[in-house]
Amino acid sequence: MRLGHSVEVVRAAEGALMARLPEGTLMQRAVAGLAAVCTQVLDGVYGARVVVLAGSGDNGGDALFAGARLARRGAGVTAVLLTPDRAHAGGLAALRAAGGRVVGVEDGPAVIARAALVLDGITGIGGKGGLRARAVPLAEAAHRSRAAVVAVDLPSGVDADTGEVHGAAVRADVTVTFGTHKPAHLIDPAAEFAGVTHFVDIGLGPELAGPVLEALQHADVAALLPRPAGESDKYRRGVIGVVAGSRRYPGAAVLAVSGALRGAAGGVRYVGPVGDAVLARHPETMVSSGSPHQAGRVQAWAVGPGLGDGADARAAVAEVLASDVPVLVDADGLRLMDPETVRGRTAPTLLTPHAGEAAALLGWAREDVEARRLTAVRTLAERLRVTVLLKGSTTLIADPDPDVPVRANPTGVSWLATAGSGDVLSGITGSLLAGSLPTRDAASCGAYLHGLAARVARGPLSALDVADAVPEAWRSVYV
Ligand SMILES: NC(=O)C1=CN([C@@H]2O[C@H](COP(=O)(O)OP(=O)(O)OC[C@H]3O[C@@H](n4cnc5c(N)ncnc54)[C@H](O)[C@@H]3O)[C@@H](O)[C@H]2O)[C@@H](O)CC1
Numbered sequence: 237m238r239l240g241h242s243v244e245v246v247r248a249a250e251g252a253l254m255a256r257l258p259e260g261t262l263m264q265r266a267v268a269g270l271a272a273v274c275t276q277v278l279d280g281v282y283g284a285r286v287v288v289l290a291g292s293g294d295n296g297g298d299a300l301f302a303g304a305r306l307a308r309r310g311a312g313v314t315a316v317l318l319t320p321d322r323a324h325a326g327g328l329a330a331l332r333a334a335g336g337r338v339v340g341v342e343d344g345p346a347v348i349a350r351a352a353l354v355l356d357g358i359t360g361i362g363g364k365g366g367l368r369a370r371a372v373p374l375a376e377a378a379h380r381s382r383a384a385v386v387a388v389d390l391p392s393g394v395d396a397d398t399g400e401v402h403g404a405a406v407r408a409d410v411t412v413t414f415g416t417h418k419p420a421h422l423i424d425p426a427a428e429f430a431g432v433t434h435f436v437d438i439g440l441g442p443e444l445a446g447p448v449l450e451a452l453q454h455a456d457v458a459a460l461l462p463r464p465a466g467e468s469d470k471y472r473r474g475v476i477g478v479v480a481g482s483r484r485y486p487g488a489a490v491l492a493v494s495g496a497l498r499g500a501a502g503g504v505r506y507v508g509p510v511g512d513a514v515l516a517r518h519p520e521t522m523v524s525s526g527s528p529h530q531a532g533r534v535q536a537w538a539v540g541p542g543l544g545d546g547a548d549a550r551a552a553v554a555e556v557l558a559s560d561v562p563v564l565v566d567a568d569g570l571r572l573m574d575p576e577t578v579r580g581r582t583a584p585t586l587l588t589p590h591a592g593e594a595a596a597l598l599g600w601a602r603e604d605v606e607a608r609r610l611t612a613v614r615t616l617a618e619r620l621r622v623t624v625l626l627k628g629s630t631t632l633i634a635d636p637d638p639d640v641p642v643r644a645n646p647t648g649v650s651w652l653a654t655a656g657s658g659d660v661l662s663g664i665t666g667s668l669l670a671g672s673l674p675t676r677d678a679a680s681c682g683a684y685l686h687g688l689a690a691r692v693a694r695g696p697l698s699a700l701d702v703a704d705a706v707p708e709a710w711r712s713v714y715v
């Protein structure tokens with residue numbers, strides 16, 4: 237599991253560890269890891285042109301010391317000091333001693349244009365607000381140049397704790413993070429500015445208090461997914477009820493069922509007006525056209541995709557929410573549901589909105605949800621006292637208990653932004669709920685498998701391709 241810690245927790249851990257170590261040890265551990273990544277990124281260190289952008293804090297110190305190491309190995313290193321009178325003294329001395337040269341901010345863009353590598357040490361976890369005006373032309377020059385941009389700890393300008401980006405920020409190809417990940421490495425928009433993240437262990441682990449964020453990896457998902465035992469039957473494995481689709485949107489029913497069949501459930505009941513379309517594609521489905529309570533026993537419901545606005549749809553959503561089994565609500569279901577009923581449920585509820593649907597439920601603008609994903613998902617979960625899976629470029633899952641870490645899904649790819657892909661996710665995730673996974677685990681495993689399936693299917697894909705690739709994704713997490 238990858239963990240994301242808050243700046244406050246990182247600082248406390250660093251303080252505790254530093255108190256037991258000779259001065260400068262932690263920074264030199266960070267610098268050794270940083271210089272090693274720079275060496276990998278450069279096509280040969282000797283003679284390479286390297287530019288170090290150094291701010292006034294320890295982040296600048298890391299960058300200057302790494303620049304010194306590269307200079308000692310024959311790189312031509314130029315430091316651009318943002319605040320020359322407040323640059324990190326030790327780092328600057330090391331750089332000068334190694335033969336590095338120093339220029340002012342005005343000369344920055346010209347040296348960046350000729351560089352093979354730009355090291356961004358303007359700000360790290362101490363950065364507040366976006367980049368200051370003086371730094372903006374440097375960030376732009378780095379983005380324009382052919383240089384590889386390596387961010388020290390964080391791309392300068394992003395908010396470490398929230399992944400928000402206020403104003404300009406450095407766009408990195410690689411970010412080298414020290415001690416642990418911070419939310420900015422795992423949540424968009426900041427994660428997009430970070431590029432590929434490299435983790436450097438500086439020994440902080442044992443000192444770190446609880447994370448604010450978790451990102452599951454293969455082994456975590458493999459441990460959570462149920463494996464049918466020898467004596468399993470369909471009810472022991474769980475039956476999922478899918479309430480989706482309408483005469484106008486029959487495809488949503490087919491897609492949600494195709495996801496549900498690839499989750500953990502031993503059987504899928506479809507309830508709605510387009511059972512024929514579902515059966516034509518998936519003959520193993522148990523279909524009925526009455527109301528949900530007449531459909532027979534289920535261990536969880538997934539309700540909402542393609543329901544439209546009709547009175548029947550609204551009644552079906554209310555009926556499902558009145559049940560005492562876990563319910564996943566998606567798409568039209570999110571508009572048709574009564575928030576008070578949702579808040580009052582005793583069985584688990586999982587909402588799976590995209591940014592627009594979350595915005596409607598929160599009364600925010602859609603852009604605000606996209607810019608402040610962590611706050612949005614937490615606020616909605618706390619307000620409605622449910623688990624919320626906020627879909628998007630980085631899918632986040634928040635528990636109603638604010639002390640439980642938010643999960644960030646690492647497998648998403650942009651090919652998933654295709655019509656009907658959310659319906660498949662509802663099916664998979666609802667099926668995991670029916671298979672008795674706890675709500676947060678069902679949501680995170682569902683998002684994980686869904687993203688992985690899109691990667692397995694590769695390239696431009698339809699929602700059905702995603703559903704069809706889920707079994708292979710499922711198998712791949714076990715190895
Ligand atoms: N905390 C840790 O465990 C470790 C920290 N290290 C490094 O130290 C960094 C933190 O150092 P600091 O606490 O000195 O903080 P930073 O170096 O991140 O930034 C603080 C400085 O930047 C200025 N500043 C703040 N916002 C700015 C903005 N928007 N534009 C321009 N300047 C701005 C402040 O006036 C302050 O002088 C980490 O990110 C990491 O790179 C590593 O050396 C090793 C271990």
Ligand SMILES: [K+]
Nearest residue numbers: 356359388390
């Ligand atoms: K930085």
